[in-house]
Amino acid sequence: MTPARDTGFPRADAEHDFLRARRRQVLSRLANRLRREPDDVNITLPFDEVVEALGYVSERRVGLRVIKLDSIVGSVDRGHDFDRRFRPTSGRVRERWERLALAARRGEALPPIEVYRVGDLHFIIDGHHRVSVALAMGLSTIDAYVTEVRTKLSPGGIRYRGDLIVKDYRRLFLERVPLTGQARASIVLSDPWHYAMLGEHVEAWGFRLMQDEGTFLDRATVANRWYTDEYQPVVEMLRQADLIGERPEAEAYMWVAAERYRLIRTHRWDDEVIDALRSRRH
Structure with missing residues (x-):
């Protein structure tokens, strides 16, 4: 990913960061439509649906960890504001997004996010804007408080929301x-x-x-x-x-x-x- 540009004016750079992220989201959606990709290719995976499909077993608090940003594939409750790569899907989040981007450009440390871990995948509980900003700035990792969720089935093979249907039927089959x-x-x-x-x-x-x-x-x-x-x-x-x-x-x-x-x-x-x-x- 190309790092965020720096003109020397943090506020203007933060505004440009947001506009660039929005433009990439729009172009990505258009490209997917032209390629006739599945409708859910750019949708963040919903945590509740993933766990339901895989079968919940237990969870435990892991604590503060450094996780890879590209391992974050879903959300607990804010999936509609960001696409699969956590680019803003509208201007609704702009004010808070730019405020965090400005703080990051000024060298201020942002608080760790909070995530659920299912296998090697992570789902945001809190910190959607921070993840979006970090990705826009070309970072590859982020600090996160992790809660690990164990499931009956492995999440391996899940790419799109439609894949959850197969996992759900497989879980039911293995119960029978x-x-x-x-x-x-x-x-x-x-x-x-x-x-x-x-x-x-x-x-x-x-x-x-x-x-x-x-x-x-x-x-x-x-x-x-x-x-x-x-x-x-x-x-x-x-x-x-x-x-x-x-x-x-x-x-x-x-x-x-x-x-x-x-x-x-x-x-x-x-x-x-x-x-x-x-x-x-x-």
């Missing part, structure tokens, strides 16, 4: 199908609705298993049995039959499981099923 370890990590789907479909599929598989064995099995047991007795062998079979292709394993499993029942009306796996699926692919 409580996989652990490598099994948990390996089931990744790009379409959020596929998590709901797969959850129903696993529950139906578990119901048939309990009927066959004549005993009740809890969700954790069903999830483990499905992964080891159904998912892994089927994925290996599909790999040997060259039916996975470029798609993720879980996506391939979803496709063939649905096609198997639609074509043959069976829940079994054998050479006849594989031949039918291979013919269907071509």
Whole structure:
């Protein structure tokens, strides 16, 4: 980022800083529209929605830390005043923004901001204007009082607000199908609705298993049995039959499981099923 210009007149420079930040915000919004980027590409991530999607577990006060400005991606309650890079979205914040910019240009120390930390991401509780000014001046870090929030799912992969839908469905899926370890990590789907479909599929598989064995099995047991007795062998079979292709394993499993029942009306796996699926692919 280009550092703020210095003409030697702090008040005028602070005013120019704000106008430059506003101009960049407007140009960025226009560029995103011309590139047909998602509508939420420039929106700060809402903390409450992120935590709800990931599943709140606990929180603890970490204390004063130096954090990277580019790790700040969201806000608790002021997202409408700033875009994703904390450039002002209107002139409404101008007076306070310029006052802080002027203080910074005069060498005055600004108070630390306050943030929530979720994984490697930070969400502003207090200090939106200070972050905006710091970014406009080309700084890369800022002092912050940090409260760390633990969640059931990792925030990895979240870029836009729309990504929260996938995370939310994945969290619900893992509540229905409580996989652990490598099994948990390996089931990744790009379409959020596929998590709901797969959850129903696993529950139906578990119901048939309990009927066959004549005993009740809890969700954790069903999830483990499905992964080891159904998912892994089927994925290996599909790999040997060259039916996975470029798609993720879980996506391939979803496709063939649905096609198997639609074509043959069976829940079994054998050479006849594989031949039918291979013919269907071509």
